[in-house]
Amino acid sequence: MQDDLPIRKIIHVDMDAFYASVEQMDNPELKGKPIAVGGSEKRGVVSAASYEARKFGVRSAMSGLQAKRNCPDLIFVRPNFERYHEISKKIRKIFRDYTDLVEPLSLDEAYLDVTENKKGNPSASLIAKEIRERIFKEVGLTASAGISVNKFVAKVASDYNKPNGQKTVNPEEVLEFLEQLDIRKFYGVGKVTAEKMYQLGIFTGKDLKSKTLEYLDENFGKSGRYYYYIVRGIHNSEVKPNRTRKSLAAERTFNENLSSEIFMLEKLDKIAKEVSRRLEKSKVAGKTVTLKIKYSDFTLQTRSKTLPYFVSDKSIILETAKDLLYQEKMNNSVRLLGISMSNLNTEKTKVRLKTEPTKTVSVQLKFEF
Incomplete structure (x- = not known):
């Protein structure tokens, strides 16, 4: 870690198999059984899987068909997002009893900065436990x-003793912790990037740390700089209580594949209506309309158009989505359609300083965690 970086006490709280756990809590008959939230055996995609299902290799974003193959006894449950939102609000209320610096990442996880907290407790570890x-x-x-000490290390650590556990990485332990970590555990290193790193002989944080900034830039483009600094424990991002929404979307997976554009337009009408409703509820508008198309062979395509003005009206969103649909001929049937709005009027221009930390040293700090 660098000696002049701010030392914070950051907690990353991550609910265990949130959607699936809520369903098991609400329906005792599902407790201890392998369940998948979302989709079905024949259609759709798994949104979340219980730990009992994960033992069979069932994962989120997996097709329902593949999930059932992996786990023949798998039980599919339709998602109840109203209920998940209700539970999430209760959890966030608990967070705010300790600090107002709460940055939700989704319904089931959030960062908390407890450097200075409402309880006056100097131990972030004890706060997390409580x-x-x-x-x-x-x-x-x-x-x-x-x-x-920062959001990146806290997020990586929250996955270390799952489920129902916690991991503290003290300031003087950060570098060793990251060096020993499997590269697949680094937040921001996806499956494709991990495979590329393996081919380059990068298997652990120590391997990654041995590479120069120039080498990482050459092989990973803009992400190279990010990898260079995080493996050295350098991540200056603050916990931001009011995260700016960057996009808003709605999508539908169909019971049967659609091959007629007439039927697709009927579905798009309903999707556009839902997007418009969400925009108005959030009191935002957007300029960029993106049409998402997933074909029957599971290939995914997106088509976008940026308008000269902000919109939230359903009719304009629908007309733009229609134009995108007709943009090119489709040679395959469609299993999913979605519409998203981005380039929202909530986004602000950010000025970035070009100064970068250059010196990294291990420091011993008397800082209670």
Whole structure:
């Protein structure tokens, strides 16, 4: 770590198999059984899987058909997002008893900056433990947590002792922790990037750290600089309580593949209506309309158009989506359609300083975690 970087006490709380755990809590008959939320055996995609299902290799984003092949006893449950939102609000209320610096990443995870907290507790580890105990007692679900000096290390650490555990990485332990870590555990390194790193002989954080900035830039483009700094424990991003929404979307997976554009237009009408409703509810508008198309062979295509003005009206969104649909001929049937709005009027121009940290040293700090 660099000696002049701000030392913060950051907790990353991540609920354990959130959607699936809520379903098991609400329906005791599902407890201890392999369940998948979302999709079905024949159609759709798994949104979340219980730990019992994960033992069979069932994962989120997996097709329902493949999930059933992996786990013949798998039980499919339709998602209930209203219920997930309700539970998420209760959990965030607990977070705010400790700090106002809460940055939700999704319904089931968030960063908390407890450097200075409402309880006056100097130990971030004890705060994390108390939060997890309260979530279990007051909500009925288990959560895992990672505690460290910045958001990146805290997020990586929260996955270390899952489920229902926590991991603290003290300031003087950060570099060693990252060096020993499998490259697949680095947040921001996806499956494709991990495979490329393997081919380059990069298997651990230590291997990654041995590469120069120039080498990483050459092989990974803009992401190379990110990898160079995070493996050195350098991640200056603050916990931002009011994260700016960058996009808003709705999509539908169909019971039967659609081959007629007439039927697709009927579906797009409903999707555009839902997108418009969400925009108005969030009191935002956007300029860029993106049409998402997933074909029957699971190939994915997106088509976008940026308008000269902000819109939230359903009719304009629908007309733009129609234009995108007719943009080119489709030679395959369609299993999913989606519309997203981006380039929202919530986004602000950011000025970035070009100064970069250059010196990295290991420092011993008397900082209670």
